[in-house]
Amino acid sequence: MNYRDSRRNCGPETATPIYVLKSPFNEKEEFLLNDGKRSDDRAPLEVRKMYFGVSNISQAKGSSYVELGSTKVVCGVYGPKEMAPSSIFKSTGQVLCEVKVAPFSSYVRRSPVPDRQVKELSMQVKDALEAAIILEEYPKAQIDVFLTVVEDSGGVLAACVTAASLALCDADIRMYDIVVAASVAWYNDRIYLDPSIEEEECIARAGERLATSKSSASSTEDELEGSNGSVTVALMPLYANGQVATMVMSGSVTAAKLQDGLDAALETCRKVYAIAKQVLIQRVSEAKLPEKLED
């Protein structure tokens, strides 16, 4: 956020950036509108429309394109190939995962240089993939996974994990299971599926509002504070009766609420899995089989 772009005409030192004044996130205090719908006309337990496509990059061994609402992620997989000479020796295969968040992907322009958040995102996706790929099948080889976030409107980690695993399937990399991810948020103790970026932002500031209201009006002990936070879970639904490959949670949530949210996220993952499977089956059935060699 605190980033001055030297290639543009900067305002004076004391100027306030336009996105602070005109940010769409500033005013949103209420999550649910009066008619019980969210700001984008969804019910609390409704996910955004999603689209999965595979084999969209001709140069890559495998590729995919994922949309969650208006979040858009493109993924390309290259390899398995020989390990880079600089890397540390490992007898099993290695995954190189790089997430790029496009400068134009969000409301505020992002630096093209990966910041800490983006690096963390890469590592989280890598953890999920390393758990899913049968690395023993690729001794001393490296599998490159490149992801580009074209538009970020919430649920980027979930979209990246799903996209990467679809692309790996498309590249015929051997895996234990397809790993799919979903995100869930809590706002004032209520569970919301698949939060958008406005909602994510709103939740991030919810704790602040709670903290300030607590310090200003001396609250009584029995007043329970609401759970606010969000979680992204990556699941392999069929491998060993369902295995969680990644879980990233932030906020402030009671243990009981966390369990409920986790259940909701896992349920969503299973639904996403069904769609992913369908897309992959379609890709296989449409694929041109090599013509039989004549004797």
Place this chain on the structure above:
Amino acid sequence: MVDINLSEAEKRYIIDGVKLGIRADGRGPLDYRELELETGVLDTANGSARVRLHRTDILVTVKMELEPPLPGRPNHGKLLFFVNCSANAAPEFEGRGGEELASRLSSVLERLYSDANAFNTAGLVVVPGKYVKAFYVDVEVLECGGNLFDVVSLGVKSALYATRTPRITITGEDGGELEFTLSDNPYDVDRLDVTNAPILITHLRISEGITIVDPTIEEEQCAPVSVVVGVAPNATICAVHLLGPGTIGPHTLKKALKGSAVLGAEIHARLIAKLKQEESIPDRRIRGFLG
């Protein structure tokens, strides 16, 4: 993390032991080891703490700077985390080797402290919109011998507890520039509110349904995945991070989350009690690194 070579037989010995409820050092699955803690070990920082848990040694320092606020947040201070895994701790950390672990640690810490309920940055301000207090928390990993995340989080909380910054008063204005005065009185200090600051509890997944807390470095070699749970003193969970390339079943995960909330609240109470006890010692001699 750090590699020590264990044979398959040694690993089996540890895993089977845990399955029978006995760990190699005689602890139960949810037993924590004793840890050594000292605050105020460095004069050059506003706050510092050194934590030693068996063979893990962490030094945390907090330094304050006056900085312009983040855009859109004129009344909020900053809390920034930097972790350095030095090659002293493990030869693998040499060069850029420790970077991945360090950035993992710092991003987990950042997430842990990002919620305003955990640590409220509002009010850490000198001149609204112009100067806010930025607290740089630097974590130095001196020795890496298992359960690194928990020890780092305990160190960070202790160091923040021990942080004392001189009181700043605005004395006047000179040509649009404000003049500050720092109090000379060493007892006239500002402290940070860490009553709700969270800590991390790591559960190492041994097998489905069985997790252990406070793993030793040998135990960490036996399992690919652990759940790092951030717990606030009121037993709410404020961060979860799955560490390592393995997977964990949902039931095991839930059990670990529930267990962490209970254990975390207890460790918080003990930590604060110890910190208060240390503080109450008159003319405390600093032991530092001499033993």
